[in-house]
Amino acid sequence: MKITVLTLFPEFFDSFRSTSIIARALAKQEIEFETVDYRLFTKDKHNHVDDTPCGGGAGMVLMVQPIADALKSVRTENSYVVLLTPQGTPFKQQMAHTYAGYDHLILICGHYEGFDERIRSLVDAEVSIGDYVLTGGEIGAMAISDAVFRLCTGVIREASHEDDSFENGLLEYPQYTRPIDYEGQQVPEVLLSGHHANIRKWRLKESLRKTYLRRPELLKDRVFTKEEKVLFDEILAEIDKK
Template structure:
Protein backbone atom coordinates (compact mmCIF):
# COMPACT_ATOMS: atom_id res chain seq x y z
CA UNK A 1 0.00 0.00 0.00
CA UNK A 2 1.41 3.36 -1.03
CA UNK A 3 0.86 6.30 1.29
CA UNK A 4 -1.10 8.82 -0.81
CA UNK A 5 -1.08 12.51 0.13
CA UNK A 6 -3.42 14.99 -1.52
CA UNK A 7 -2.97 18.65 -0.62
CA UNK A 8 -5.69 21.21 -1.29
CA UNK A 9 -4.13 24.66 -1.48
CA UNK A 10 -4.17 28.05 -3.16
CA UNK A 11 -0.43 27.62 -3.77
CA UNK A 12 0.26 24.17 -5.25
CA UNK A 13 3.67 25.40 -6.41
CA UNK A 14 4.82 25.16 -2.78
CA UNK A 15 4.82 21.35 -3.12
CA UNK A 16 6.71 19.11 -2.87
CA UNK A 17 9.13 21.82 -1.68
CA UNK A 18 11.34 20.35 1.04
CA UNK A 19 9.50 17.05 0.69
CA UNK A 20 11.29 16.65 -2.63
CA UNK A 21 14.72 16.30 -1.04
CA UNK A 22 16.46 14.14 1.58
CA UNK A 23 14.57 11.12 2.98
CA UNK A 24 11.14 12.26 1.82
CA UNK A 25 12.39 13.12 -1.66
CA UNK A 26 14.12 9.79 -2.11
CA UNK A 27 11.03 7.98 -0.88
CA UNK A 28 8.91 9.98 -3.34
CA UNK A 29 11.18 9.02 -6.24
CA UNK A 30 11.00 5.39 -5.10
CA UNK A 31 7.18 5.57 -5.06
CA UNK A 32 7.01 4.79 -1.35
CA UNK A 33 4.50 7.63 -1.18
CA UNK A 34 2.55 9.72 -3.67
CA UNK A 35 1.78 13.43 -3.72
CA UNK A 36 -1.03 15.21 -5.56
CA UNK A 37 -2.03 18.85 -5.25
CA UNK A 38 -5.41 20.43 -5.92
CA UNK A 39 -5.84 24.12 -6.70
CA UNK A 40 -8.84 25.27 -4.65
CA UNK A 41 -9.50 28.14 -7.08
CA UNK A 42 -10.39 25.62 -9.77
CA UNK A 43 -13.64 25.03 -7.88
CA UNK A 44 -14.79 28.64 -7.72
CA UNK A 45 -18.04 29.33 -9.55
CA UNK A 46 -17.35 32.83 -10.92
CA UNK A 47 -15.03 34.10 -13.63
CA UNK A 48 -12.80 35.77 -11.04
CA UNK A 49 -12.20 32.39 -9.34
CA UNK A 50 -13.23 33.83 -5.98
CA UNK A 51 -12.54 31.59 -2.98
CA UNK A 52 -13.15 33.97 -0.06
CA UNK A 53 -15.51 36.63 1.22
CA UNK A 54 -15.83 39.10 4.11
CA UNK A 55 -16.53 37.78 7.63
CA UNK A 56 -20.17 37.62 8.66
CA UNK A 57 -20.69 40.09 11.48
CA UNK A 58 -17.84 42.29 10.31
CA UNK A 59 -14.14 42.29 11.09
CA UNK A 60 -10.81 42.33 9.34
CA UNK A 61 -9.60 39.91 6.70
CA UNK A 62 -11.36 37.39 4.52
CA UNK A 63 -12.80 33.91 5.11
CA UNK A 64 -12.52 30.89 2.83
CA UNK A 65 -15.95 30.01 1.44
CA UNK A 66 -17.48 26.69 2.51
CA UNK A 67 -19.09 26.02 -0.88
CA UNK A 68 -15.87 26.39 -2.85
CA UNK A 69 -13.72 24.40 -0.43
CA UNK A 70 -16.35 21.66 -0.14
CA UNK A 71 -16.41 21.18 -3.91
CA UNK A 72 -12.63 20.80 -3.88
CA UNK A 73 -12.80 18.27 -1.05
CA UNK A 74 -15.61 16.30 -2.64
CA UNK A 75 -13.54 15.92 -5.81
CA UNK A 76 -10.87 13.90 -3.98
CA UNK A 77 -12.67 12.37 -0.98
CA UNK A 78 -12.11 8.61 -0.99
CA UNK A 79 -12.14 7.50 2.63
CA UNK A 80 -8.73 8.81 3.58
CA UNK A 81 -8.73 11.07 6.66
CA UNK A 82 -9.17 14.77 5.87
CA UNK A 83 -7.07 17.13 7.97
CA UNK A 84 -7.36 20.91 7.93
CA UNK A 85 -4.31 22.89 8.99
CA UNK A 86 -5.57 25.61 11.31
CA UNK A 87 -4.38 27.21 14.58
CA UNK A 88 -7.82 26.32 15.97
CA UNK A 89 -7.09 22.62 15.60
CA UNK A 90 -5.92 19.98 18.02
CA UNK A 91 -2.11 19.96 18.44
CA UNK A 92 -0.45 17.35 16.24
CA UNK A 93 1.08 14.57 18.34
CA UNK A 94 3.39 11.71 17.48
CA UNK A 95 0.71 9.14 18.29
CA UNK A 96 -1.57 10.65 15.63
CA UNK A 97 1.32 10.79 13.17
CA UNK A 98 1.90 7.06 13.64
CA UNK A 99 -1.78 6.34 13.02
CA UNK A 100 -1.73 8.34 9.80
CA UNK A 101 1.53 6.77 8.61
CA UNK A 102 0.04 3.31 9.11
CA UNK A 103 -2.96 4.14 6.94
CA UNK A 104 -3.60 4.75 3.24
CA UNK A 105 -2.59 8.43 3.38
CA UNK A 106 -4.29 11.73 4.03
CA UNK A 107 -6.07 14.62 2.38
CA UNK A 108 -4.64 17.86 3.76
CA UNK A 109 -6.52 21.13 3.50
CA UNK A 110 -4.46 24.32 3.77
CA UNK A 111 -6.12 27.36 5.27
CA UNK A 112 -5.47 30.98 4.31
CA UNK A 113 -6.68 34.44 5.30
CA UNK A 114 -8.82 34.36 8.50
CA UNK A 115 -9.55 30.65 8.07
CA UNK A 116 -12.51 28.55 7.00
CA UNK A 117 -16.25 29.10 7.15
CA UNK A 118 -17.13 27.02 10.23
CA UNK A 119 -20.00 25.31 8.40
CA UNK A 120 -17.39 23.36 6.45
CA UNK A 121 -16.51 21.40 9.61
CA UNK A 122 -20.18 20.79 10.35
CA UNK A 123 -20.89 19.44 6.87
CA UNK A 124 -17.79 17.29 6.25
CA UNK A 125 -15.73 14.88 8.36
CA UNK A 126 -12.67 17.08 8.78
CA UNK A 127 -10.06 16.90 11.54
CA UNK A 128 -8.69 20.35 12.47
CA UNK A 129 -4.95 20.12 13.20
CA UNK A 130 -2.44 22.63 14.55
CA UNK A 131 1.35 22.33 14.59
CA UNK A 132 1.85 24.85 17.38
CA UNK A 133 0.61 27.85 19.29
CA UNK A 134 1.50 30.45 16.68
CA UNK A 135 0.02 31.75 13.45
CA UNK A 136 1.51 31.25 9.96
CA UNK A 137 0.62 32.92 6.67
CA UNK A 138 -1.18 29.78 5.59
CA UNK A 139 -1.56 26.08 6.17
CA UNK A 140 1.01 25.01 3.59
CA UNK A 141 3.93 25.04 6.01
CA UNK A 142 1.88 23.03 8.48
CA UNK A 143 1.00 20.53 5.75
CA UNK A 144 4.69 20.09 4.96
CA UNK A 145 5.42 19.43 8.63
CA UNK A 146 2.59 16.93 8.98
CA UNK A 147 3.54 15.02 5.83
CA UNK A 148 7.24 14.94 6.68
CA UNK A 149 6.42 13.50 10.11
CA UNK A 150 4.34 10.75 8.46
CA UNK A 151 6.66 9.96 5.55
CA UNK A 152 9.72 9.31 7.69
CA UNK A 153 7.80 6.52 9.44
CA UNK A 154 6.88 4.69 6.24
CA UNK A 155 8.57 1.28 5.76
CA UNK A 156 12.04 1.61 4.28
CA UNK A 157 12.26 5.40 4.50
CA UNK A 158 14.54 5.62 7.55
CA UNK A 159 16.38 2.36 6.93
CA UNK A 160 16.28 0.21 10.07
CA UNK A 161 12.71 -0.16 11.37
CA UNK A 162 13.91 0.75 14.89
CA UNK A 163 15.55 4.03 13.83
CA UNK A 164 12.80 6.17 15.34
CA UNK A 165 11.93 4.12 18.41
CA UNK A 166 13.84 6.22 20.95
CA UNK A 167 13.19 9.67 19.51
CA UNK A 168 11.44 12.49 21.33
CA UNK A 169 7.73 11.87 22.04
CA UNK A 170 7.81 8.17 21.08
CA UNK A 171 7.88 7.13 24.76
CA UNK A 172 6.17 10.26 26.07
CA UNK A 173 9.55 11.81 26.91
CA UNK A 174 12.04 14.04 25.12
CA UNK A 175 14.96 12.15 23.65
CA UNK A 176 18.21 11.91 25.61
CA UNK A 177 21.17 14.07 24.44
CA UNK A 178 23.55 12.78 21.77
CA UNK A 179 27.33 13.08 21.27
CA UNK A 180 29.83 12.03 18.61
CA UNK A 181 33.51 12.50 17.69
CA UNK A 182 35.74 14.25 18.53
CA UNK A 183 35.84 12.96 22.09
CA UNK A 184 36.94 16.43 23.27
CA UNK A 185 35.83 19.72 21.76
CA UNK A 186 36.59 23.18 23.16
CA UNK A 187 37.47 21.60 26.49
CA UNK A 188 34.21 19.65 26.67
CA UNK A 189 34.30 15.87 26.68
CA UNK A 190 31.73 13.20 25.89
CA UNK A 191 30.28 11.86 29.18
CA UNK A 192 32.38 8.99 30.47
CA UNK A 193 29.44 6.62 30.67
CA UNK A 194 28.96 6.79 26.89
CA UNK A 195 32.60 5.75 26.40
CA UNK A 196 32.42 2.92 28.96
CA UNK A 197 31.04 0.20 26.70
CA UNK A 198 28.72 -0.79 29.55
CA UNK A 199 25.37 -1.04 27.77
CA UNK A 200 23.33 -1.31 30.97
CA UNK A 201 24.91 1.87 32.39
CA UNK A 202 24.42 3.66 29.07
CA UNK A 203 20.74 2.69 28.94
CA UNK A 204 20.22 3.85 32.53
CA UNK A 205 21.99 7.17 31.82
CA UNK A 206 19.93 7.79 28.72
CA UNK A 207 16.70 7.06 30.56
CA UNK A 208 17.70 9.37 33.39
CA UNK A 209 18.66 12.20 31.03
CA UNK A 210 15.42 11.82 29.05
CA UNK A 211 13.42 12.10 32.27
CA UNK A 212 15.43 15.06 33.57
CA UNK A 213 15.27 17.03 30.32
CA UNK A 214 11.55 16.38 29.96
CA UNK A 215 10.86 17.46 33.53
CA UNK A 216 12.85 20.70 33.12
CA UNK A 217 12.01 21.63 29.52
CA UNK A 218 8.50 20.25 29.04
CA UNK A 219 6.69 20.01 32.39
CA UNK A 220 3.45 19.42 30.48
CA UNK A 221 4.88 16.25 28.90
CA UNK A 222 6.36 15.17 32.22
CA UNK A 223 3.01 15.52 33.96
CA UNK A 224 1.32 13.37 31.31
CA UNK A 225 4.15 10.82 31.45
CA UNK A 226 3.94 10.51 35.21
CA UNK A 227 0.16 10.23 35.06
CA UNK A 228 0.41 7.39 32.55
CA UNK A 229 3.17 5.66 34.52
CA UNK A 230 1.09 5.26 37.65
CA UNK A 231 -1.96 3.94 35.79
CA UNK A 232 -2.82 0.32 36.48
CA UNK A 233 -3.87 -1.92 33.54
CA UNK A 234 -7.50 -1.32 34.53
CA UNK A 235 -7.04 2.44 34.49
CA UNK A 236 -7.11 2.93 38.27
CA UNK A 237 -4.43 5.16 39.76
CA UNK A 238 -2.08 4.01 42.51
CA UNK A 239 -1.06 6.14 45.44
CA UNK A 240 2.59 6.31 46.49
CA UNK A 241 1.84 3.74 49.23
CA UNK A 242 0.30 1.10 46.98
CA UNK A 243 2.38 1.56 43.84
CA UNK A 244 3.67 -1.84 42.64
CA UNK A 245 7.22 -2.62 43.70
Protein backbone atom coordinates in the same frame (compact mmCIF):
# COMPACT_ATOMS: atom_id res chain seq x y z
CA MET B 1 0.52 5.79 2.26
CA LYS B 2 -0.67 8.89 0.40
CA ILE B 3 -1.06 12.50 1.52
CA THR B 4 -3.07 15.02 -0.49
CA VAL B 5 -2.87 18.71 0.38
CA LEU B 6 -5.61 21.09 -0.70
CA THR B 7 -4.01 24.51 -1.02
CA LEU B 8 -4.03 27.78 -2.92
CA PHE B 9 -0.24 27.61 -3.20
CA PRO B 10 0.91 24.19 -4.50
CA GLU B 11 4.32 25.67 -5.37
CA PHE B 12 4.91 26.07 -1.62
CA PHE B 13 5.60 22.34 -1.47
CA ASP B 14 8.08 22.09 -4.35
CA SER B 15 11.16 21.97 -2.11
CA PHE B 16 9.43 19.62 0.33
CA ARG B 17 8.92 16.93 -2.29
CA SER B 18 12.33 17.39 -3.93
CA THR B 19 14.65 17.39 -0.92
CA SER B 20 16.41 14.78 1.21
CA ILE B 21 14.53 11.86 2.80
CA ILE B 22 11.10 12.75 1.38
CA ALA B 23 12.47 13.00 -2.16
CA ARG B 24 14.12 9.57 -1.89
CA ALA B 25 10.99 7.96 -0.44
CA LEU B 26 8.86 9.43 -3.23
CA ALA B 27 11.33 8.25 -5.86
CA LYS B 28 11.17 4.70 -4.45
CA GLN B 29 7.36 4.96 -4.33
CA GLU B 30 7.29 4.18 -0.62
CA ILE B 31 4.95 7.14 -0.14
CA GLU B 32 2.75 9.33 -2.34
CA PHE B 33 2.30 13.09 -2.08
CA GLU B 34 0.17 15.43 -4.15
CA THR B 35 -1.14 18.97 -3.99
CA VAL B 36 -4.48 20.15 -5.33
CA ASP B 37 -5.11 23.82 -6.05
CA TYR B 38 -8.69 24.42 -4.98
CA ARG B 39 -8.79 27.69 -6.92
CA LEU B 40 -9.20 25.49 -10.00
CA PHE B 41 -12.57 24.37 -8.65
CA THR B 42 -14.17 27.78 -8.13
CA LYS B 43 -17.34 28.59 -10.04
CA ASP B 44 -16.85 32.32 -9.55
CA LYS B 45 -16.51 34.07 -12.91
CA HIS B 46 -13.58 36.11 -11.58
CA ASN B 47 -11.85 33.00 -10.26
CA HIS B 48 -12.28 34.09 -6.66
CA VAL B 49 -12.22 31.58 -3.79
CA ASP B 50 -12.99 34.10 -1.04
CA ASP B 51 -15.53 36.78 -0.19
CA THR B 52 -16.24 39.39 2.46
CA PRO B 53 -17.49 38.09 5.83
CA CYS B 54 -21.22 38.10 6.46
CA GLY B 55 -22.00 40.64 9.15
CA GLY B 56 -18.97 42.73 8.26
CA GLY B 57 -15.41 42.69 9.50
CA ALA B 58 -11.86 42.81 8.27
CA GLY B 59 -10.30 40.43 5.79
CA MET B 60 -11.68 37.86 3.40
CA VAL B 61 -13.23 34.46 4.11
CA LEU B 62 -12.70 31.30 2.07
CA MET B 63 -15.90 30.07 0.42
CA VAL B 64 -17.30 26.58 0.89
CA GLN B 65 -17.84 25.63 -2.76
CA PRO B 66 -14.25 25.52 -4.12
CA ILE B 67 -12.95 23.53 -1.15
CA ALA B 68 -15.96 21.19 -1.09
CA ASP B 69 -15.62 20.39 -4.80
CA ALA B 70 -11.83 19.97 -4.58
CA LEU B 71 -12.33 17.59 -1.68
CA LYS B 72 -14.92 15.57 -3.58
CA SER B 73 -12.45 15.15 -6.44
CA VAL B 74 -9.86 13.36 -4.27
CA ARG B 75 -11.77 11.87 -1.33
CA THR B 76 -12.39 8.13 -1.21
CA GLU B 77 -13.94 5.84 1.38
CA ASN B 78 -10.42 5.31 2.78
CA SER B 79 -9.60 9.00 3.14
CA TYR B 80 -9.18 10.79 6.46
CA VAL B 81 -9.62 14.55 6.16
CA VAL B 82 -7.90 17.08 8.42
CA LEU B 83 -8.50 20.83 8.49
CA LEU B 84 -5.51 22.93 9.57
CA THR B 85 -6.76 25.57 12.00
CA PRO B 86 -5.46 27.31 15.17
CA GLN B 87 -8.68 26.13 16.84
CA GLY B 88 -7.84 22.46 16.25
CA THR B 89 -6.45 19.76 18.51
CA PRO B 90 -2.69 20.23 19.07
CA PHE B 91 -0.70 17.88 16.86
CA LYS B 92 1.24 15.27 18.84
CA GLN B 93 3.60 12.41 17.99
CA GLN B 94 0.93 9.80 18.71
CA MET B 95 -1.31 11.48 16.13
CA ALA B 96 1.53 11.15 13.61
CA HIS B 97 1.60 7.40 14.31
CA THR B 98 -2.17 7.19 13.87
CA TYR B 99 -2.10 9.12 10.60
CA ALA B 100 0.77 6.98 9.28
CA GLY B 101 -1.58 4.00 9.52
CA TYR B 102 -4.13 5.52 7.14
CA ASP B 103 -4.18 4.74 3.43
CA HIS B 104 -4.96 8.32 2.48
CA LEU B 105 -4.63 11.53 4.50
CA ILE B 106 -6.08 14.78 3.14
CA LEU B 107 -4.91 18.08 4.63
CA ILE B 108 -6.85 21.29 3.96
CA CYS B 109 -4.93 24.56 4.17
CA GLY B 110 -6.86 27.70 5.00
CA HIS B 111 -5.74 31.20 4.06
CA TYR B 112 -6.75 34.85 4.36
CA GLU B 113 -8.87 35.81 7.37
CA GLY B 114 -10.35 32.33 7.77
CA PHE B 115 -12.83 29.95 6.19
CA ASP B 116 -16.58 29.55 6.05
CA GLU B 117 -17.69 27.69 9.17
CA ARG B 118 -19.55 25.14 7.04
CA ILE B 119 -16.23 23.76 5.83
CA ARG B 120 -15.83 22.18 9.28
CA SER B 121 -18.71 19.82 8.48
CA LEU B 122 -16.69 18.33 5.62
CA VAL B 123 -13.73 17.08 7.68
CA ASP B 124 -12.92 14.29 10.11
CA ALA B 125 -10.66 16.32 12.39
CA GLU B 126 -9.31 19.81 13.03
CA VAL B 127 -5.62 20.09 13.95
CA SER B 128 -3.28 22.87 15.05
CA ILE B 129 0.52 22.82 15.11
CA GLY B 130 0.72 25.42 17.88
CA ASP B 131 -0.88 28.31 19.69
CA TYR B 132 -0.10 30.93 17.09
CA VAL B 133 -1.55 32.11 13.78
CA LEU B 134 0.15 31.84 10.38
CA THR B 135 -0.83 33.37 7.06
CA GLY B 136 -1.98 29.96 5.87
CA GLY B 137 -2.04 26.25 6.64
CA GLU B 138 0.78 25.28 4.30
CA ILE B 139 3.54 25.27 6.94
CA GLY B 140 1.33 23.17 9.20
CA ALA B 141 0.53 20.74 6.39
CA MET B 142 4.21 20.38 5.59
CA ALA B 143 5.07 19.75 9.24
CA ILE B 144 2.37 17.10 9.62
CA SER B 145 3.32 15.44 6.31
CA ASP B 146 6.97 15.25 7.35
CA ALA B 147 6.12 13.84 10.80
CA VAL B 148 3.82 11.22 9.26
CA PHE B 149 5.97 10.19 6.31
CA ARG B 150 9.07 9.50 8.42
CA LEU B 151 7.06 6.87 10.31
CA CYS B 152 6.01 5.03 7.16
CA THR B 153 7.70 1.73 6.36
CA GLY B 154 10.84 2.13 4.29
CA VAL B 155 11.22 5.91 4.64
CA ILE B 156 13.78 5.71 7.47
CA ARG B 157 14.95 2.82 9.59
CA GLU B 158 12.61 2.14 12.50
CA ALA B 159 15.56 2.23 14.89
CA SER B 160 16.19 5.81 13.81
CA HIS B 161 12.93 7.07 15.29
CA GLU B 162 12.04 4.65 18.06
CA ASP B 163 14.05 6.67 20.63
CA ASP B 164 12.94 10.08 19.35
CA SER B 165 11.55 12.66 21.74
CA PHE B 166 7.90 11.88 22.65
CA GLU B 167 8.05 8.29 21.32
CA ASN B 168 8.07 6.89 24.86
CA GLY B 169 6.66 9.97 26.57
CA LEU B 170 10.12 11.40 27.29
CA LEU B 171 12.49 13.80 25.59
CA GLU B 172 15.38 12.15 23.79
CA TYR B 173 18.65 11.60 25.65
CA PRO B 174 21.76 13.69 24.73
CA GLN B 175 23.63 12.60 21.61
CA TYR B 176 27.36 12.95 20.87
CA THR B 177 29.82 12.21 18.08
CA ARG B 178 33.50 12.87 17.37
CA PRO B 179 35.64 14.64 18.43
CA ILE B 180 35.67 13.09 21.89
CA ASP B 181 37.12 16.30 23.33
CA TYR B 182 35.95 19.64 21.93
CA GLU B 183 37.47 22.66 23.68
CA GLY B 184 37.43 20.84 26.99
CA GLN B 185 33.91 19.45 26.63
CA GLN B 186 34.13 15.67 26.85
CA VAL B 187 31.83 12.95 25.58
CA PRO B 188 30.57 11.08 28.69
CA GLU B 189 32.83 8.12 29.41
CA VAL B 190 29.96 5.65 29.64
CA LEU B 191 29.23 6.16 25.93
CA LEU B 192 32.79 5.09 25.11
CA SER B 193 32.76 2.06 27.38
CA GLY B 194 31.11 -0.41 25.02
CA HIS B 195 28.99 -1.61 27.96
CA HIS B 196 25.53 -1.70 26.37
CA ALA B 197 23.57 -2.16 29.60
CA ASN B 198 25.26 0.84 31.22
CA ILE B 199 24.75 2.93 28.09
CA ARG B 200 21.05 2.06 27.99
CA LYS B 201 20.66 2.96 31.66
CA TRP B 202 22.53 6.26 31.21
CA ARG B 203 20.36 7.19 28.24
CA LEU B 204 17.17 6.44 30.15
CA LYS B 205 18.34 8.51 33.11
CA GLU B 206 19.32 11.44 30.93
CA SER B 207 15.98 11.27 29.09
CA LEU B 208 14.24 11.50 32.45
CA ARG B 209 16.51 14.36 33.53
CA LYS B 210 16.00 16.37 30.35
CA THR B 211 12.24 15.83 30.44
CA TYR B 212 12.04 16.90 34.10
CA LEU B 213 14.09 20.05 33.50
CA ARG B 214 12.55 21.11 30.18
CA ARG B 215 9.06 19.59 29.94
CA PRO B 216 8.03 18.52 33.46
CA GLU B 217 4.37 18.36 32.46
CA LEU B 218 5.17 15.25 30.42
CA LEU B 219 5.94 13.41 33.65
CA LYS B 220 2.79 14.49 35.48
CA ASP B 221 0.74 11.38 34.71
CA ARG B 222 3.57 9.00 33.88
CA VAL B 223 3.52 5.59 35.54
CA PHE B 224 7.20 5.03 36.29
CA THR B 225 8.76 1.61 36.02
CA LYS B 226 10.76 0.45 39.03
CA GLU B 227 13.99 1.34 37.21
CA GLU B 228 12.71 4.76 36.20
CA LYS B 229 11.65 5.52 39.79
CA VAL B 230 15.14 4.70 41.09
CA LEU B 231 16.80 6.81 38.40
CA PHE B 232 14.38 9.70 38.90
CA ASP B 233 15.05 9.73 42.65
CA GLU B 234 18.77 9.89 41.85
CA ILE B 235 18.15 12.84 39.56
CA LEU B 236 16.19 14.75 42.21
CA ALA B 237 18.95 14.09 44.78
CA GLU B 238 21.60 15.33 42.34
CA ILE B 239 19.61 18.48 41.62
CA ASP B 240 19.11 19.15 45.34
CA LYS B 241 22.86 19.04 45.87
CA LYS B 242 23.46 21.83 43.40
